[in-house]
Amino acid sequence: MIEIESSASKDDKENYSLKTEEMEKRLKQSLGIDVSKSNLSLSLGFLNERLVKEFESRPDVSNDIKGYKVLLKWLGASVDPNVELLVVMEATGVYHQGIAHYLYEHGHSVCVMQSGRVKRYAQSLDQRSKTDALDSRMLSMLGLERNIRPWHPPSKELQELKGLSRERGSLLNDRTVETNRQGAIASSVHSNARALKRHKARLKLLNAQIAAVEEEMRSLIADNEELKRKLEYLTSIPGVSFVSAATVIGETLGFESIVNAKQLASYAGYDVVLRESGNFKGKTRISKKGNSHIRGVLHMPSMTCVRCNPTLKQFYNRLKPNKAKPLVALVAVQRKLLILMYTLWKNERFYDAEFEIKKQQKHEALAARDNNLINQSVS
Template identity: 45%
Template sequence: MEQVIRTNVGLDMAKATFWASICVLTLRGEVECRGSREFSNSKKGFKELEKWIKEHDANRAELHFTMEATGVYHENMAHYLYGKQHHVHIVLPNKAKKFAESLDNKSKTDKLDAKALGQLGAERTLVGWSPASPTFKVLKSLTRERASLIAIRTQLKNSLHALKHSHEPNAGTLKRTKSMIQELNTNIKSIEKEIASIVKGDEALRDQLAYLTSIPGVSLLTAVIVAAETDGFSLIGNVRQLCSYAGLDVKIVESGKWKGRSKISKKGNSHIRAALYMPSLSTARYCNQHKVFYNRIVERKKKPMIGVTAVSRKLLILMYTLWKSETLYQEDYPLKKAS
């Protein structure tokens, strides 16, 4: 049997079951699929997967597991494998989709998706995954819950506005809508208090967040959202990677003499982009440095929204820099540095 450099198990996760496909990278640089099988998405299925891998003698080479982020259905498997000290890789769905399309498969099934993920992890060196810290995991859950409740509240407020201006609205409907809005307000305030309590009880986290909130326009909630979504910037190696993760990287479209319109990719964490929108508007108005930057962009591009997006990107990079350097924001820093 030919020597194997790397063994990767592609996992296509679903709610009740998942498909696994064992792929190996040989010394000649070829990728071979050694077998595929369906398992239940449970602890029992996870143990059966390990047994099946041993039966295929796949533990001789370095063993990797690759899956795509599918809502929450992949999380239990990822934590289970990480706890077993395996190499775990979680790729974005669009990346997995593009790779699968390059294989020129005419069909699309869970089995083929698992095989494509197996080939992807065998061929390429992917970034390793590790669980978020317990504190940031809780904060991420709370901030996302809050965002969901705010979205629902906005819908209800719009409905209430329409009802009030309609002809002879039903009194019971108005009462129930107002009651639901009030209930949401109570729950949102409760979540915000819980977030503040967690931050207050963690001195190290409180000090780190103070660097971010020293930026004009950045509130505690904004700082918490960005820190939680990036796990305290622990997996971010540079500014370019950060912007790509947040979907604020610039996508250039051009071919020959034709020049398309450049725009941000939006293929990243939408929660970060949403959290930075209002602070960007605020800092572009009240912070002299960002105001000059915003006006320069708008003057050149003629579109205010492009200026706001540019400020969001600049703000995110600034937050990353202050977090890593453990420094408070200084508005006249460039002038001090020049002198």
């Protein structure tokens, strides 16, 4: 009789323990979405008050409005309504945009992560296998462990500006190809006059389309007073044209997700990579693991700036003698130019050629004042 009561008491304790675990308060909940062109892989994670992470998954849903509705219904039945849900996904070109906008419009907090940051987090987990299910679980874990800045949809004008800048870049590449082909045909011993005529017609068409895209970019910005006003801060920099400034703004969507200069440099692939190990001394170079469109559009402005921009010309002349190749100093100018554009955009100020001089004079005045105070205290 005593053993039976003791056994019953033990069962009651186990049931009570299970109920207690089920009723534990959830501190955070995060939905990780691994996005592909056709499907969405899902993993829902919870962090309870014992700081234990639990995950719940379901079969993939299609990456279209039908799949979005299935996902929303599943979330309604699975998440704790008293705890804010954080949705984490990786930026994947255009394929993540549909689900990101859909969940944002339905009141969820969405975070769109840069691929480089997600990759570094995955490497910290020592996760050797790679599947869609594991990636969605990793994204969910990222949302539970880190404080991530929420994503907000960019304005329609900025998205359209980005599309136009990408189209212009593609047309420029096509024009370069056609120009090279035309030159090769013209220089050939057995040149074909009719083929050369067709190449010239295609080249004429590309030039007309490039001009049309640039005019559409100007019209788009002219119709938006705020965008027009803020873009004038960037074009006030000597050497920066309208097209260059508009392309940078379009590619960064108005620097919406950029919080500091270091993050911007990494986003554009200008972050410096140093490789050293023991006696091995590798070359220092930029990573180029970023937005190549920004680096491409800043090449010509940087060459102009080293001739006519008083700040960047002095910066280039100071770096050039210490670099093995002038191009290395020119890349440093591009990085500094990009950060300068970001600073003027955020502070809403025009370019000041004497800013560095004024800054140095201010520091010297503060140092002189401190020295006077020290001398007065000693005397």
